[in-house]
Amino acid sequence: MDQELVRRAATGDHEAFSDLATNAFEALFRTARLVLRDDDLAADAVQDALLSAWLHIRAVRDPARFEGWLRRLLIRACYAQATRARKHRTIELRVDELEVVGDATAEIEDRHARRDQLERGFLRLSLDHRAVLVAHHYLGLPDLEASTMLDIPIGTYKSRLNRATSAMRAALEADERSLARRQESLA
Amino acid sequence: MSASDTFGAELAAWLHDEAEGPVPSSALEHALRATSARRPRPALVASVASHWIMAGAADPMREVVRKPLTPSRVLILALVALLAVALAGGAILVGGRAEQRAVPAIAPSAAPVIPPASPAPTPSAAQSASSTPRPGRDASGKWPGPVQTLPEMAVQAMELRPDSGRLVWNDGRDAPIEGLDITRVVTGPPQTGWSFAIAGHPPEAAELDAADTVLSYGLVFETTGDGRADYVLGINSDAPVVGDYRVWITDLATGETQEQVGPPYGRPIEFSHPSETSNSRVMSFWFINGNVPFGSKVRSFYAWSALTRAGETVAWDYAPDAAWLSVPV
Numbered sequence: 022m023d024q025e026l027v028r029r030a031a032t033g034d035h036e037a038f039s040d041l042a043t044n045a046f047e048a049l050f051r052t053a054r055l056v057l058r059d060d061d062l063a064a065d066a067v068q069d070a071l072l073s074a075w076l077h078i079r080a081v082r083d084p085a086r087f088e089g090w091l092r093r094l095l096i097r098a099c100y101a102q103a104t105r106a107r108k109h110r111t112i113e114l115r116v117d118e119l120e121v122v123g124d125a126t127a128e129i130e131d132r133h134a135r136r137d138q139l140e141r142g143f144l145r146l147s148l149d150h151r152a153v154l155v156a157h158h159y160l161g162l163p164d165l166e167a168s169t170m171l172d173i174p175i176g177t178y179k180s181r182l183n184r185a186t187s188a189m190r191a192a193l194e195a196d197e198r199s200l201a202r203r204q205e206s207l208a
Numbered sequence: 209m210s211a212s213d214t215f216g217a218e219l220a221a222w223l224h225d226e227a228e229g230p231v232p233s234s235a236l237e238h239a240l241r242a243t244s245a246r247r248p249r250p251a252l253v254a255s256v257a258s259h260w261i262m263a264g265a266a267d268p269m270r271e272v273v274r275k276p277l278t279p280s281r282v283l284i285l286a287l288v289a290l291l292a293v294a295l296a297g298g299a300i301l302v303g304g305r306a307e308q309r310a311v312p313a314i315a316p317s318a319a320p321v322i323p324p325a326s327p328a329p330t331p332s333a334a335q336s337a338s339s340t341p342r343p344g345r346d347a348s349g350k351w352p353g354p355v356q357t358l359p360e361m362a363v364q365a366m367e368l369r370p371d372s373g374r375l376v377w378n379d380g381r382d383a384p385i386e387g388l389d390i391t392r393v394v395t396g397p398p399q400t401g402w403s404f405a406i407a408g409h410p411p412e413a414a415e416l417d418a419a420d421t422v423l424s425y426g427l428v429f430e431t432t433g434d435g436r437a438d439y440v441l442g443i444n445s446d447a448p449v450v451g452d453y454r455v456w457i458t459d460l461a462t463g464e465t466q467e468q469v470g471p472p473y474g475r476p477i478e479f480s481h482p483s484e485t486s487n488s489r490v491m492s493f494w495f496i497n498g499n500v501p502f503g504s505k506v507r508s509f510y511a512w513s514a515l516t517r518a519g520e521t522v523a524w525d526y527a528p529d530a531a532w533l534s535v536p537v
Contacts, residue, residue, distance in 0.1 A: 046236045051227035064235035075243040158220040191472030
Protein backbone atom coordinates (compact mmCIF):
# COMPACT_ATOMS: atom_id res chain seq x y z
CA MET A 22 0.00 0.00 0.00
CA ASP A 23 1.45 3.33 -1.07
CA GLN A 24 1.70 5.48 2.03
CA GLU A 25 2.02 8.61 -0.04
CA LEU A 26 -1.36 7.83 -1.59
CA VAL A 27 -2.84 7.55 1.89
CA ARG A 28 -1.39 10.90 2.87
CA ARG A 29 -2.74 12.51 -0.27
CA ALA A 30 -6.14 10.90 0.17
CA ALA A 31 -6.24 12.20 3.73
CA THR A 32 -6.00 15.71 2.33
CA GLY A 33 -9.15 15.08 0.30
CA ASP A 34 -7.46 13.97 -2.92
CA HIS A 35 -10.09 11.67 -4.40
CA GLU A 36 -7.82 10.55 -7.20
CA ALA A 37 -5.36 9.22 -4.66
CA PHE A 38 -8.16 7.48 -2.83
CA SER A 39 -9.38 5.98 -6.12
CA ASP A 40 -5.93 4.50 -6.65
CA LEU A 41 -5.91 3.11 -3.12
CA ALA A 42 -9.39 1.65 -3.59
CA THR A 43 -8.54 0.16 -6.96
CA ASN A 44 -5.41 -1.46 -5.58
CA ALA A 45 -7.25 -2.91 -2.59
CA PHE A 46 -10.54 -3.79 -4.21
CA GLU A 47 -9.82 -7.30 -5.45
CA ALA A 48 -8.32 -8.50 -2.17
CA LEU A 49 -11.17 -6.94 -0.22
CA PHE A 50 -13.78 -8.53 -2.44
CA ARG A 51 -12.23 -12.00 -2.24
CA THR A 52 -12.07 -11.77 1.54
CA ALA A 53 -15.70 -10.66 1.76
CA ARG A 54 -16.69 -13.41 -0.67
CA LEU A 55 -15.23 -16.01 1.67
CA VAL A 56 -16.69 -14.55 4.84
CA LEU A 57 -20.18 -13.96 3.45
CA ARG A 58 -20.27 -16.76 0.83
CA ASP A 59 -22.38 -14.51 -1.38
CA ASP A 60 -20.97 -12.32 -4.14
CA ASP A 61 -23.77 -9.76 -4.05
CA LEU A 62 -23.42 -9.25 -0.32
CA ALA A 63 -19.65 -9.19 -0.69
CA ALA A 64 -19.86 -6.44 -3.32
CA ASP A 65 -22.13 -4.38 -1.07
CA ALA A 66 -19.81 -4.91 1.90
CA VAL A 67 -16.79 -3.72 -0.08
CA GLN A 68 -18.67 -0.65 -1.27
CA ASP A 69 -19.69 0.17 2.30
CA ALA A 70 -16.15 -0.34 3.55
CA LEU A 71 -14.66 1.91 0.87
CA LEU A 72 -17.22 4.62 1.52
CA SER A 73 -16.48 4.48 5.25
CA ALA A 74 -12.78 4.59 4.53
CA TRP A 75 -13.16 7.70 2.40
CA LEU A 76 -15.38 9.50 4.89
CA HIS A 77 -13.06 8.74 7.80
CA ILE A 78 -9.72 8.81 6.08
CA ARG A 79 -8.64 11.89 7.97
CA ALA A 80 -8.75 9.85 11.17
CA VAL A 81 -5.85 7.74 9.95
CA ARG A 82 -2.71 9.18 11.45
CA ASP A 83 -0.37 6.36 10.51
CA PRO A 84 -0.51 5.59 6.78
CA ALA A 85 1.35 2.33 7.38
CA ARG A 86 -1.74 1.01 9.13
CA PHE A 87 -4.18 1.97 6.43
CA GLU A 88 -4.39 -1.53 4.94
CA GLY A 89 -5.24 -3.14 8.29
CA TRP A 90 -7.75 -0.39 9.00
CA LEU A 91 -9.40 -0.99 5.63
CA ARG A 92 -9.66 -4.73 6.30
CA ARG A 93 -11.24 -3.93 9.61
CA LEU A 94 -13.83 -1.70 7.98
CA LEU A 95 -14.52 -4.53 5.57
CA ILE A 96 -15.16 -7.06 8.34
CA ARG A 97 -17.53 -4.63 10.03
CA ALA A 98 -19.30 -4.10 6.72
CA CYS A 99 -19.57 -7.88 6.30
CA TYR A 100 -21.29 -8.20 9.65
CA ALA A 101 -23.62 -5.35 8.74
CA GLN A 102 -24.44 -6.95 5.40
CA ALA A 103 -25.16 -10.31 7.01
CA THR A 104 -27.50 -8.67 9.50
CA ARG A 105 -29.19 -6.60 6.82
CA ALA A 106 -29.69 -9.64 4.61
CA ARG A 107 -31.25 -11.55 7.48
CA LYS A 108 -33.67 -8.74 8.25
CA HIS A 109 -34.77 -7.84 4.78
CA ARG A 110 -34.94 -11.05 2.83
CA THR A 111 -38.30 -12.77 2.96
CA ILE A 112 -39.87 -15.75 1.36
CA GLU A 113 -42.44 -14.99 -1.29
CA LEU A 114 -45.64 -16.88 -0.88
CA ARG A 115 -46.47 -17.67 -4.44
CA VAL A 116 -47.46 -20.46 -6.73
CA ASP A 117 -44.53 -21.26 -8.96
CA GLU A 118 -44.62 -22.85 -12.32
CA LEU A 119 -44.07 -26.53 -12.46
CA GLU A 120 -40.43 -27.41 -12.59
CA VAL A 121 -38.83 -30.74 -13.30
CA VAL A 122 -36.96 -31.98 -10.27
CA GLY A 123 -33.51 -33.39 -10.93
CA ASP A 124 -32.46 -36.86 -9.98
CA ALA A 125 -32.28 -36.74 -6.21
CA THR A 126 -30.15 -39.82 -5.92
CA ALA A 127 -27.56 -38.49 -8.35
CA GLU A 128 -27.31 -35.27 -6.36
CA ILE A 129 -26.69 -37.23 -3.19
CA GLU A 130 -23.89 -39.17 -4.80
CA ASP A 131 -22.29 -36.03 -6.21
CA ARG A 132 -22.01 -34.45 -2.79
CA HIS A 133 -19.56 -37.02 -1.53
CA ALA A 134 -16.60 -35.11 -2.86
CA ARG A 135 -14.20 -33.64 -0.36
CA ARG A 136 -14.70 -30.13 -1.66
CA ASP A 137 -18.37 -30.35 -0.93
CA GLN A 138 -17.58 -31.62 2.53
CA LEU A 139 -15.40 -28.57 3.09
CA GLU A 140 -18.06 -26.28 1.70
CA ARG A 141 -20.76 -27.78 3.89
CA GLY A 142 -18.54 -27.60 6.93
CA PHE A 143 -17.59 -23.99 6.24
CA LEU A 144 -21.14 -22.90 5.57
CA ARG A 145 -22.21 -24.35 8.89
CA LEU A 146 -19.82 -22.12 10.76
CA SER A 147 -20.96 -18.85 12.26
CA LEU A 148 -19.81 -15.60 10.70
CA ASP A 149 -17.38 -15.16 13.63
CA HIS A 150 -15.79 -18.52 12.94
CA ARG A 151 -15.62 -18.02 9.19
CA ALA A 152 -13.95 -14.66 9.70
CA VAL A 153 -11.19 -16.05 11.94
CA LEU A 154 -10.49 -18.92 9.55
CA VAL A 155 -10.28 -16.49 6.63
CA ALA A 156 -7.97 -14.19 8.61
CA HIS A 157 -5.68 -17.06 9.58
CA HIS A 158 -5.76 -19.50 6.67
CA TYR A 159 -6.54 -17.22 3.73
CA LEU A 160 -5.03 -13.85 4.61
CA GLY A 161 -2.28 -15.45 6.70
CA LEU A 162 -2.31 -12.58 9.17
CA PRO A 163 -0.27 -12.64 12.36
CA ASP A 164 -2.44 -13.07 15.44
CA LEU A 165 -2.24 -9.45 16.55
CA GLU A 166 -3.10 -8.12 13.13
CA ALA A 167 -5.93 -10.62 12.73
CA SER A 168 -7.41 -9.75 16.12
CA THR A 169 -7.23 -6.07 15.22
CA MET A 170 -8.97 -6.69 11.95
CA LEU A 171 -11.72 -8.59 13.74
CA ASP A 172 -11.94 -6.02 16.52
CA ILE A 173 -11.41 -8.54 19.30
CA PRO A 174 -8.71 -9.06 21.93
CA ILE A 175 -5.91 -11.35 20.85
CA GLY A 176 -6.85 -13.97 23.44
CA THR A 177 -10.39 -14.07 22.11
CA TYR A 178 -9.01 -14.38 18.59
CA LYS A 179 -6.89 -17.39 19.51
CA SER A 180 -9.67 -19.20 21.33
CA ARG A 181 -12.13 -18.38 18.55
CA LEU A 182 -9.69 -19.75 15.99
CA ASN A 183 -9.42 -22.97 17.98
CA ARG A 184 -13.16 -23.29 18.27
CA ALA A 185 -13.67 -22.56 14.58
CA THR A 186 -11.09 -25.19 13.63
CA SER A 187 -12.71 -27.71 15.97
CA ALA A 188 -16.16 -26.95 14.58
CA MET A 189 -14.88 -27.37 11.03
CA ARG A 190 -13.17 -30.64 11.91
CA ALA A 191 -16.29 -31.90 13.69
CA ALA A 192 -18.41 -31.19 10.65
CA LEU A 193 -15.96 -32.96 8.35
CA GLU A 194 -15.51 -35.94 10.65
CA ALA A 195 -19.24 -36.37 10.98
CA ASP A 196 -19.41 -36.45 7.20
CA GLU A 197 -16.60 -38.96 6.95
CA ARG A 198 -17.95 -41.24 9.68
CA SER A 199 -21.27 -41.40 8.02
CA LEU A 200 -20.05 -41.70 4.47
CA ALA A 201 -19.78 -45.46 4.34
CA ARG A 202 -23.05 -45.96 6.12
CA ARG A 203 -24.80 -43.41 4.01
CA GLN A 204 -23.60 -45.02 0.83
CA GLU A 205 -24.77 -48.35 2.15
CA SER A 206 -28.14 -47.03 3.18
CA LEU A 207 -28.83 -45.10 0.03
CA ALA A 208 -27.09 -47.37 -2.46
CA MET B 209 3.69 -32.61 8.81
CA SER B 210 1.19 -33.11 11.62
CA ALA B 211 -2.49 -33.84 11.10
CA SER B 212 -3.24 -30.30 12.25
CA ASP B 213 -0.83 -28.85 9.69
CA THR B 214 -2.32 -31.03 6.98
CA PHE B 215 -5.81 -29.92 7.83
CA GLY B 216 -4.75 -26.29 7.94
CA ALA B 217 -3.02 -26.61 4.57
CA GLU B 218 -6.05 -28.30 3.06
CA LEU B 219 -8.34 -25.61 4.44
CA ALA B 220 -6.05 -22.84 3.20
CA ALA B 221 -5.92 -24.38 -0.28
CA TRP B 222 -9.68 -24.72 -0.37
CA LEU B 223 -10.19 -21.13 0.79
CA HIS B 224 -7.83 -19.84 -1.90
CA ASP B 225 -9.71 -21.85 -4.52
CA GLU B 226 -13.05 -20.58 -3.27
CA ALA B 227 -11.87 -16.97 -3.25
CA GLU B 228 -10.97 -17.21 -6.93
CA GLY B 229 -13.38 -16.35 -9.68
CA PRO B 230 -14.37 -13.17 -11.44
CA VAL B 231 -14.49 -10.01 -9.39
CA PRO B 232 -17.31 -7.63 -10.34
CA SER B 233 -15.66 -4.37 -11.31
CA SER B 234 -19.04 -2.66 -11.11
CA ALA B 235 -18.80 -2.73 -7.32
CA LEU B 236 -15.60 -0.71 -7.48
CA GLU B 237 -17.16 1.72 -9.92
CA HIS B 238 -20.16 2.18 -7.64
CA ALA B 239 -17.94 2.74 -4.64
CA LEU B 240 -15.81 5.30 -6.46
CA ARG B 241 -18.91 7.08 -7.72
CA ALA B 242 -20.33 7.18 -4.20
CA THR B 243 -17.10 8.49 -2.73
CA SER B 244 -16.62 11.10 -5.45
CA ALA B 245 -19.92 12.64 -4.44
CA ARG B 246 -18.83 13.00 -0.82
CA ARG B 247 -16.06 14.76 0.99
CA PRO B 248 -14.02 13.20 3.76
CA ARG B 249 -15.16 14.34 7.15
CA PRO B 250 -12.99 16.87 8.97
CA ALA B 251 -10.26 15.26 11.02
CA LEU B 252 -11.93 15.99 14.35
CA VAL B 253 -15.33 14.66 13.30
CA ALA B 254 -13.72 11.70 11.59
CA SER B 255 -11.79 10.86 14.74
CA VAL B 256 -14.87 11.10 16.94
CA ALA B 257 -17.01 9.13 14.52
CA SER B 258 -14.29 6.60 13.89
CA HIS B 259 -14.40 5.34 17.47
CA TRP B 260 -17.41 3.23 16.63
CA ILE B 261 -15.64 1.99 13.54
CA MET B 262 -12.36 1.24 15.22
CA ALA B 263 -13.27 0.51 18.83
CA GLY B 264 -11.64 -2.54 20.33
CA ALA B 265 -9.43 -3.57 23.20
CA ALA B 266 -6.78 -5.03 20.96
CA ASP B 267 -6.65 -2.16 18.53
CA PRO B 268 -3.21 -0.69 18.18
CA MET B 269 -4.65 2.02 15.95
CA ARG B 270 -6.90 3.18 18.72
CA GLU B 271 -3.96 4.73 20.46
CA VAL B 272 -3.03 6.43 17.26
CA VAL B 273 -6.37 8.07 16.66
CA ARG B 274 -7.32 8.74 20.27
CA LYS B 275 -7.05 12.39 21.13
CA PRO B 276 -7.31 14.16 24.46
CA LEU B 277 -10.67 15.69 25.23
CA THR B 278 -10.41 19.30 24.20
CA PRO B 279 -13.20 21.81 24.94
CA SER B 280 -14.38 21.64 21.33
CA ARG B 281 -14.57 17.84 21.44
CA VAL B 282 -16.43 17.99 24.75
CA LEU B 283 -18.92 20.34 23.13
CA ILE B 284 -19.42 17.99 20.19
CA LEU B 285 -19.85 15.02 22.48
CA ALA B 286 -22.36 16.93 24.57
CA LEU B 287 -24.34 17.84 21.47
CA VAL B 288 -24.28 14.24 20.28
CA ALA B 289 -25.44 13.05 23.71
CA LEU B 290 -28.29 15.59 23.71
CA LEU B 291 -29.32 14.48 20.24
CA ALA B 292 -29.24 10.82 21.31
CA VAL B 293 -31.41 11.57 24.34
CA ALA B 294 -33.90 13.45 22.16
CA LEU B 295 -34.03 10.62 19.63
CA ALA B 296 -34.43 8.01 22.38
CA GLY B 297 -37.27 10.00 23.91
CA GLY B 298 -38.99 10.25 20.56
CA ALA B 299 -38.53 6.56 19.92
CA ILE B 300 -40.02 5.66 23.28
CA LEU B 301 -42.98 7.94 22.63
CA VAL B 302 -43.64 6.53 19.17
CA GLY B 303 -42.94 2.95 20.29
CA GLY B 304 -45.35 3.29 23.18
CA ARG B 305 -48.13 4.36 20.85
CA ALA B 306 -47.36 1.58 18.41
CA GLU B 307 -47.43 -0.95 21.22
CA GLN B 308 -50.89 0.18 22.22
CA ARG B 309 -52.13 -0.42 18.69
CA ALA B 310 -50.38 -3.70 17.92
CA VAL B 311 -51.64 -6.68 19.85
CA PRO B 312 -49.90 -9.83 18.64
CA ALA B 313 -52.41 -12.59 18.16
CA ILE B 314 -49.94 -15.44 18.33
CA ALA B 315 -46.48 -15.42 19.85
CA PRO B 316 -43.77 -16.76 17.55
CA SER B 317 -43.04 -20.36 18.33
CA ALA B 318 -39.58 -21.84 18.37
CA ALA B 319 -40.63 -24.94 16.49
CA PRO B 320 -43.65 -26.33 14.78
CA VAL B 321 -46.14 -27.61 17.29
CA ILE B 322 -45.69 -31.29 17.88
CA PRO B 323 -48.91 -32.84 19.07
CA PRO B 324 -48.78 -35.54 21.72
CA ALA B 325 -49.15 -39.14 20.62
CA SER B 326 -52.67 -39.57 19.40
CA PRO B 327 -54.71 -42.63 20.34
CA ALA B 328 -54.79 -45.44 17.85
CA PRO B 329 -57.43 -44.83 15.24
CA THR B 330 -60.41 -47.10 15.47
CA PRO B 331 -63.39 -47.49 13.14
CA SER B 332 -65.75 -46.24 15.83
CA ALA B 333 -63.68 -43.15 16.40
CA ALA B 334 -63.64 -42.44 12.71
CA GLN B 335 -67.38 -42.96 12.37
CA SER B 336 -68.22 -40.80 15.36
CA ALA B 337 -66.11 -37.87 14.22
CA SER B 338 -68.48 -34.98 13.64
CA SER B 339 -66.25 -33.36 11.04
CA THR B 340 -63.68 -35.54 9.38
CA PRO B 341 -60.60 -33.42 8.68
CA ARG B 342 -59.30 -33.17 5.18
CA PRO B 343 -55.89 -34.73 4.54
CA GLY B 344 -53.13 -32.55 5.94
CA ARG B 345 -55.48 -30.32 7.92
CA ASP B 346 -57.18 -30.56 11.26
CA ALA B 347 -60.90 -30.01 11.75
CA SER B 348 -60.41 -26.23 11.70
CA GLY B 349 -58.45 -26.37 8.47
CA LYS B 350 -55.13 -25.58 10.11
CA TRP B 351 -51.90 -27.50 10.15
CA PRO B 352 -52.08 -30.31 12.70
CA GLY B 353 -48.29 -30.45 13.10
CA PRO B 354 -45.74 -32.85 11.68
CA VAL B 355 -47.82 -35.79 12.88
CA GLN B 356 -50.92 -36.18 10.77
CA THR B 357 -54.00 -36.65 12.92
CA LEU B 358 -56.30 -38.35 10.48
CA PRO B 359 -58.48 -41.15 11.82
CA GLU B 360 -56.94 -43.50 9.31
CA MET B 361 -53.71 -43.47 7.40
CA ALA B 362 -53.27 -45.46 4.23
CA VAL B 363 -50.09 -47.42 3.60
CA GLN B 364 -48.27 -46.85 0.34
CA ALA B 365 -45.60 -49.14 -1.03
CA MET B 366 -42.46 -47.48 -2.31
CA GLU B 367 -41.18 -48.37 -5.73
CA LEU B 368 -38.07 -50.53 -5.70
CA ARG B 369 -35.54 -49.39 -8.28
CA PRO B 370 -33.82 -52.58 -9.46
CA ASP B 371 -30.75 -50.76 -10.72
CA SER B 372 -29.91 -49.12 -7.42
CA GLY B 373 -31.90 -51.14 -4.92
CA ARG B 374 -33.35 -47.90 -3.58
CA LEU B 375 -36.92 -47.38 -2.57
CA VAL B 376 -38.52 -44.36 -4.21
CA TRP B 377 -41.81 -42.54 -3.79
CA ASN B 378 -42.80 -39.87 -6.31
CA ASP B 379 -45.07 -37.38 -4.64
CA GLY B 380 -45.62 -34.94 -7.51
CA ARG B 381 -46.26 -31.23 -7.13
CA ASP B 382 -48.88 -30.60 -4.48
CA ALA B 383 -47.69 -27.66 -2.37
CA PRO B 384 -47.99 -23.96 -3.21
CA ILE B 385 -44.38 -23.05 -2.41
CA GLU B 386 -41.51 -24.64 -4.30
CA GLY B 387 -39.18 -24.65 -1.32
CA LEU B 388 -41.69 -26.67 0.67
CA ASP B 389 -42.97 -28.99 -2.01
CA ILE B 390 -41.61 -32.50 -1.43
CA THR B 391 -41.66 -34.21 -4.80
CA ARG B 392 -39.71 -37.40 -4.25
CA VAL B 393 -38.70 -39.51 -1.26
CA VAL B 394 -35.78 -41.96 -1.35
CA THR B 395 -34.51 -44.42 1.23
CA GLY B 396 -32.39 -47.59 1.72
CA PRO B 397 -32.71 -50.35 2.81
CA PRO B 398 -31.37 -50.50 5.48
CA GLN B 399 -33.41 -47.81 7.17
CA THR B 400 -30.69 -45.51 8.42
CA GLY B 401 -30.85 -42.78 5.81
CA TRP B 402 -33.67 -40.86 4.17
CA SER B 403 -33.68 -38.18 1.51
CA PHE B 404 -36.30 -36.13 -0.19
CA ALA B 405 -36.24 -33.80 -3.14
CA ILE B 406 -37.84 -30.37 -2.92
CA ALA B 407 -39.23 -28.62 -5.98
CA GLY B 408 -37.24 -25.44 -5.41
CA HIS B 409 -34.07 -24.37 -3.65
CA PRO B 410 -35.15 -23.05 -0.25
CA PRO B 411 -33.73 -19.89 1.36
CA GLU B 412 -30.83 -20.27 3.75
CA ALA B 413 -31.44 -20.04 7.46
CA ALA B 414 -29.34 -16.87 7.44
CA GLU B 415 -31.80 -15.25 5.07
CA LEU B 416 -34.74 -15.74 7.39
CA ASP B 417 -35.68 -13.70 10.41
CA ALA B 418 -36.25 -16.53 12.87
CA ALA B 419 -38.52 -14.37 15.01
CA ASP B 420 -40.91 -14.15 12.11
CA THR B 421 -40.27 -16.97 9.67
CA VAL B 422 -39.26 -20.55 10.41
CA LEU B 423 -38.68 -23.13 7.71
CA SER B 424 -38.76 -26.77 8.81
CA TYR B 425 -38.25 -30.16 7.24
CA GLY B 426 -38.49 -33.58 8.81
CA LEU B 427 -39.70 -37.13 8.99
CA VAL B 428 -42.23 -39.06 11.04
CA PHE B 429 -41.47 -42.69 11.88
CA GLU B 430 -43.65 -45.62 12.83
CA THR B 431 -41.64 -48.39 14.44
CA THR B 432 -44.08 -50.79 16.08
CA GLY B 433 -46.49 -51.73 13.31
CA ASP B 434 -49.56 -50.30 15.03
CA GLY B 435 -50.05 -47.47 12.54
CA ARG B 436 -49.27 -44.79 15.09
CA ALA B 437 -46.46 -42.28 14.84
CA ASP B 438 -43.66 -43.06 17.27
CA TYR B 439 -40.92 -40.55 16.48
CA VAL B 440 -40.76 -37.16 14.80
CA LEU B 441 -37.58 -35.50 13.71
CA GLY B 442 -36.96 -32.19 12.07
CA ILE B 443 -34.62 -29.37 11.27
CA ASN B 444 -35.68 -25.77 11.85
CA SER B 445 -34.16 -22.49 10.75
CA ASP B 446 -34.80 -20.87 14.13
CA ALA B 447 -31.53 -21.37 16.00
CA PRO B 448 -30.52 -18.32 18.07
CA VAL B 449 -27.43 -17.76 15.95
CA VAL B 450 -28.39 -16.59 12.49
CA GLY B 451 -27.63 -19.21 9.88
CA ASP B 452 -27.54 -22.11 12.32
CA TYR B 453 -30.08 -24.89 12.48
CA ARG B 454 -32.01 -26.61 15.23
CA VAL B 455 -32.06 -30.38 14.71
CA TRP B 456 -34.35 -32.40 16.90
CA ILE B 457 -36.00 -35.76 17.39
CA THR B 458 -38.97 -36.42 19.68
CA ASP B 459 -40.06 -39.72 21.13
CA LEU B 460 -43.84 -39.32 20.99
CA ALA B 461 -44.45 -42.01 23.62
CA THR B 462 -42.39 -40.26 26.28
CA GLY B 463 -42.41 -36.72 24.94
CA GLU B 464 -38.64 -36.65 25.29
CA THR B 465 -36.82 -34.48 22.76
CA GLN B 466 -33.15 -34.55 21.89
CA GLU B 467 -31.88 -31.57 19.98
CA GLN B 468 -28.74 -29.95 18.68
CA VAL B 469 -28.78 -26.20 18.18
CA GLY B 470 -26.00 -24.97 15.97
CA PRO B 471 -22.77 -26.78 15.11
CA PRO B 472 -21.17 -29.23 15.59
CA TYR B 473 -23.96 -31.27 14.10
CA GLY B 474 -24.28 -35.04 13.78
CA ARG B 475 -26.42 -35.81 16.83
CA PRO B 476 -29.18 -36.72 17.33
CA ILE B 477 -29.23 -37.08 13.55
CA GLU B 478 -26.89 -35.95 10.81
CA PHE B 479 -28.30 -34.01 7.91
CA SER B 480 -27.52 -32.40 4.62
CA HIS B 481 -29.62 -29.29 4.10
CA PRO B 482 -30.35 -28.09 0.56
CA SER B 483 -29.31 -24.56 1.42
CA GLU B 484 -25.82 -25.80 2.28
CA THR B 485 -25.02 -26.42 -1.37
CA SER B 486 -25.79 -24.06 -4.21
CA ASN B 487 -28.97 -24.95 -6.02
CA SER B 488 -29.40 -28.25 -4.20
CA ARG B 489 -32.94 -29.39 -3.72
CA VAL B 490 -32.32 -32.46 -1.61
CA MET B 491 -32.83 -32.74 2.13
CA SER B 492 -31.15 -35.78 3.71
CA PHE B 493 -31.15 -37.23 7.19
CA TRP B 494 -29.12 -40.19 8.39
CA PHE B 495 -27.97 -41.69 11.64
CA ILE B 496 -24.21 -41.69 12.02
CA ASN B 497 -22.83 -45.22 11.87
CA GLY B 498 -26.36 -46.45 11.37
CA ASN B 499 -27.15 -46.11 15.06
CA VAL B 500 -30.90 -45.70 14.90
CA PRO B 501 -31.92 -44.71 18.42
CA PHE B 502 -35.30 -46.39 18.27
CA GLY B 503 -34.39 -49.82 19.51
CA SER B 504 -36.41 -51.21 16.66
CA LYS B 505 -36.59 -50.90 12.91
CA VAL B 506 -38.50 -48.24 11.07
CA ARG B 507 -41.57 -49.91 9.59
CA SER B 508 -43.03 -46.93 7.82
CA PHE B 509 -42.48 -43.21 7.59
CA TYR B 510 -43.36 -40.06 5.73
CA ALA B 511 -41.67 -36.71 5.10
CA TRP B 512 -42.98 -33.28 6.00
CA SER B 513 -42.13 -29.62 5.55
CA ALA B 514 -43.62 -26.45 7.01
CA LEU B 515 -43.36 -22.68 6.86
CA THR B 516 -44.27 -20.88 10.07
CA ARG B 517 -44.82 -17.16 10.09
CA ALA B 518 -45.48 -15.12 13.21
CA GLY B 519 -46.20 -18.31 15.09
CA GLU B 520 -48.69 -19.65 12.59
CA THR B 521 -47.89 -22.37 10.09
CA VAL B 522 -49.04 -20.95 6.80
CA ALA B 523 -47.88 -23.60 4.32
CA TRP B 524 -46.79 -27.21 4.52
CA ASP B 525 -46.48 -30.48 2.71
CA TYR B 526 -46.53 -34.15 3.57
CA ALA B 527 -45.10 -36.83 1.33
CA PRO B 528 -47.26 -38.70 0.95
CA ASP B 529 -50.46 -37.03 2.11
CA ALA B 530 -52.51 -39.07 4.56
CA ALA B 531 -50.39 -42.19 4.19
CA TRP B 532 -47.37 -44.04 5.47
CA LEU B 533 -44.61 -45.26 3.20
CA SER B 534 -44.01 -48.87 4.07
CA VAL B 535 -40.50 -50.25 4.01
CA PRO B 536 -39.33 -53.87 4.28
CA VAL B 537 -38.23 -54.65 7.83
